[in-house]
Each structure stands twice: as structure tokens, then as C-alpha cells.
Amino acid sequence: MWDSSSFLSALTPKFYVALTGTSSLISGLILIFEWWYFRKYGTSFIEQVSIGPWLGSGSNGENTAECKVWRNPLSLLRGAEYARLWAEGRAPLTYYDMNLSAQEHQSWFCAGGAGGAGEGGEEGVEACMARAWRERSPGARVAAARTALSINPECAPALLLLAEEDAPTVQEAERVLRRALRCAEAACKTSSAVANNNSAAADRAKRDAAVLAHVKRRLAMCARRLGRLKDATRMFRELARDAPPALTALALHENLIEVLLEQKAYADVQAVLARYDDISLPKSATICYTAALLRARAASIAASAGPSGAGATRAAECAAAEAMRRAVEFNPHVPDYLLELRALTLPPEHLLKRGDSEAVAYAFFHLRHWRSVPGALRLLAETAACGARAALFHPYPSCTACADRELLPPQHSLSVFPRRAPALLPAAAALCTLTAALALAAHRWPEPCAAAAAAAARAAREMHPGKLLQMLVTI
Numbered sequence: 001m002w003d004s005s006s007f008l009s010a011l012t013p014k015f016y017v018a019l020t021g022t023s024s025l026i027s028g029l030i031l032i033f034e035w036w037y038f039r040k041y042g043t044s045f046i047e048q049v050s051i052g053p054w055l056g057s058g059s060n061g062e063n064t065a066e067c068k069v070w071r072n073p074l075s076l077l078r079g080a081e082y083a084r085l086w087a088e089g090r091a092p093l094t095y096y097d098m099n100l101s102a103q104e105h106q107s108w109f110c111a112g113g114a115g116g117a118g119e120g121g122e123e124g125v126e127a128c129m130a131r132a133w134r135e136r137s138p139g140a141r142v143a144a145a146r147t148a149l150s151i152n153p154e155c156a157p158a159l160l161l162l163a164e165e166d167a168p169t170v171q172e173a174e175r176v177l178r179r180a181l182r183c184a185e186a187a188c189k190t191s192s193a194v195a196n197n198n199s200a201a202a203d204r205a206k207r208d209a210a211v212l213a214h215v216k217r218r219l220a221m222c223a224r225r226l227g228r229l230k231d232a233t234r235m236f237r238e239l240a241r242d243a244p245p246a247l248t249a250l251a252l253h254e255n256l257i258e259v260l261l262e263q264k265a266y267a268d269v270q271a272v273l274a275r276y277d278d279i280s281l282p283k284s285a286t287i288c289y290t291a292a293l294l295r296a297r298a299a300s301i302a303a304s305a306g307p308s309g310a311g312a313t314r315a316a317e318c319a320a321a322e323a324m325r326r327a328v329e330f331n332p333h334v335p336d337y338l339l340e341l342r343a344l345t346l347p348p349e350h351l352l353k354r355g356d357s358e359a360v361a362y363a364f365f366h367l368r369h370w371r372s373v374p375g376a377l378r379l380l381a382e383t384a385a386c387g388a389r390a391a392l393f394h395p396y397p398s399c400t401a402c403a404d405r406e407l408l409p410p411q412h413s414l415s416v417f418p419r420r421a422p423a424l425l426p427a428a429a430a431l432c433t434l435t436a437a438l439a440l441a442a443h444r445w446p447e448p449c450a451a452a453a454a455a456a457a458r459a460a461r462e463m464h465p466g467k468l469l470q471m472l473v474t475i
Helices: 004-010 013-041 045-055 057-066 078-087 095-109 120-134 138-151 156-165 170-193 199-225 229-242 245-250 252-262 266-276 285-303 307-330 334-338 356-371 376-386 400-407 424-444 446-462 465-474
Strands: 069-071 350-352
Touching: 013 424, 069 245, 078 156, 078 170, 095 120, 095 199, 095 350, 095 400, 120 138, 120 156, 138 156, 156 170, 156 199, 170 199, 199 229, 199 252, 229 252, 252 266, 252 285, 252 356, 266 285, 285 307, 285 356, 285 376, 307 334, 307 376, 334 356, 334 376, 350 356, 350 400, 356 376, 356 400, 424 446
Parallel strands: none
Antiparallel strands: 069 350
16 A cells, blocks of 8 residues: 655655745746736736636626627717728727627618518618628628619618718718718608508618618718818707617717817707706716816806805815716726826727726817816816715726727727736735745755855844844944
């Protein structure tokens, strides 16, 4: 029978030295990898792999609800605005982001079997457009849309896709969209007249209404890009008032708020906020930070009144500080971009509320509005430095970093919250590496290391607390 005592007695000190060095080296490598993973993804790899499945199994549904992805209402045109990064070899959009857009386009603009029997041309157009919305390559999507236009020159969805992805400038996109608007209005009028005949006609009428609304929305955004603010305001007001169900998730009031801020129509912005900044409605960075901006502007106006309005000034500053704390608590990533402490990138087509993607999308369009209000950025910097303690929202979700990494391009440096500095991980890795190095040195040069250890022990005995105190008194 195997005798464990004889085996253990046969082990030499070299074995224990090698065991210590090997275990320390492996521990150091694990800690270095853990530190790198934390810096890159903002979460612990060990917790995800070992602890998470056992302790966090009940929170999967909650994380899924917290990490719901929303369509960015201020998304750019792929051909006219995103294309310059593609030309430089840098992808401005991730595959996950574009795949979400493709799924939404299919649900909005594909009418299924609404073509009816005997309408071979219509069925060919539907097949081409369904293929166009599914394609991953921009060239394949444009080619499928051109094929649909060759079958039906009045195909509004094909014109919408070409304006989005093929037009090289905003002016060209607007020209194509105006043509799409005429086609969409005619198609919507025709399909609405027969919408009550059957379910297929009702689906087609719903699809045509969605196409018309999206064409109008893109036309309004082109007017905003080209500086025609009054036209953009009028169109966004009409869309916000008469939006079909396909546009309810696009938060058109955020487009309207941005245009009104550019016009410096602060009273109209306050009226829009009074309608949408309600406890029963979902919040966004645009709602919270615009309310804080208006409060900061009111405080700036009160401060400019002079010493006579000192009481009103203090009240306005307190209200502005409270609004700032509320905004920072909702999305703590935004201040770094508004204060230009982090580099901006082009906003994605989808965003995660309270996440870094929403902060990028908000700051990309609203930074100029904050610069135009005196003292707003100073108050925001002070609030962000103090931290958010308003406790008006649910605790910050823990799943935002992974979802934002899927939405934002790889060249963007992701902002992670809470900003935990893993200071002990590098120290522990250094300690384990030093232990492994000492064990290796003791194995390779045993006699010099033994002499060095004896000298260190004598020095430690000489550093007795009593002797150390006597030395300090003597000095």
C-alpha cells in the first residue's frame, strides 16, 4: 500500500521552493489578466466565470430589462455622414448596431404578403427590398434597392434606403428624400382608401404610413443639418403631434428639443419639457440634462441682475444644483464629454439609456448648447466632482459596460461607471511576481540567497522597536 509519510519525507527543500515559485508565478499571471480585463470591460472576469452563475443567477431578467437598447433619434446618415470613417478604414458602426437597424427596418417597411395575387411586379419589389434590409454589405443593400427601383420607379422604401446609404452629401440625400416623399404620399393615399378591405391591405397601409413618417423625419433632420431651423421645427412638431405607432419609440421630442435649443427658443423648450418630463414617462439624458441646462441659464440670468436679487440668485442656484445632481445621477458619463475630458466619436444608431452610448449621442449634438449658456459647464463640473447623491432613480445598472461595448466602435475608449480603481490588483500581481523571482533565485543560487536571508534576519533583529526608538532619540 502506498505510504504517504514516506513520500512526504522524501521531498527535498528544492521541491517546496519550486512549488512556491510556480504557484506565485501562476497567481501573478492570473492577477495581471484580471487587471487587464477589468480595465478593458469594467467588470471582473473571475466573478463572471465562477461567482456570477452561482450568486447572480436570479438577476438575469432584471439585467435584461435594464439593458434594453433604444433607437437613437438623432442618428446620422450612413452615406453622407458615417461614410468618411468607412473611407478611412475605421468602422463607425458595429455589426450588432447595424443588425438591430436591419431588424427594425424589416419590421417597419416590409409588408409581408401584401402584394396580392397576380401582382408579380409588386412581389419582386417586396423581395428586393426584404433582401436589401437584410444585407450586411452597404454595396449589396444599394444594389438591391436599385433593382427594386428598376422594377417600380415609385418605390418609396428603395428611395429612402438610397438617401440613407448612397447619397454622398446631405443636399443629395434631401433631394432623394423629396422624391421619396412624393412617392410615399401617393402610396399612402392609395393604400388608405382600401385599408378596410382585408388584413393584407391593412398591413400595406400601415407599412406605407411608416415609410411616409420616416421620410418626413429624415427630411426634417436634413433641414436641421442644412441650417433651415424653422422648417425643421415645423416638421418635427407635426411629426410629434401625428406620429404613427412606428415612430413612438424614436422619441421625436428629443429632435424638437435640439432644434429649439439651436434657435435659443428656451420658452418653447420648457414647454416641451413640461409635457415629457413626467414621472410616468421614461427618462433620457436629453430630458434630464436639458432641464438642468435651463435651470443653469435661469441662475445665470438671476446672477446678472446684481446684488439687489441676492435671494432670487441663491434660490436659482440651489434649483440648478439640484437639477444637475439629478442629471448626473441619471447618466454619470455625460459630464466627461461635455467638459471635454473624454474624446467624442460619431454616435451609434442605437443607445443604452444611462450608458456611455447615450452620453456620446447626447454630447455630440448638445455640447454647443452648453457652451452658449454662461456658467453652465462650471456648475456641471462642480456637481460631477461632488458626485450624485439625489437618489431619484433606481441604482445604476451593472450591465451597461458590456452592452455599450457592443454598440460603440472599437476605437472608442469606453467610459465605465462606477469608476473603481483596482489598485490592489497590480500590487498583488507585483507581490506574487516578486515571490516567484525570490523562489527562483533561491533555487538557482542557494548559498548566496541563504547568506542574504541571514543578513536580512540580523538586520531585522537590529531594528527592534526599542532600539529604533533609541536611535531616533539620539538623532
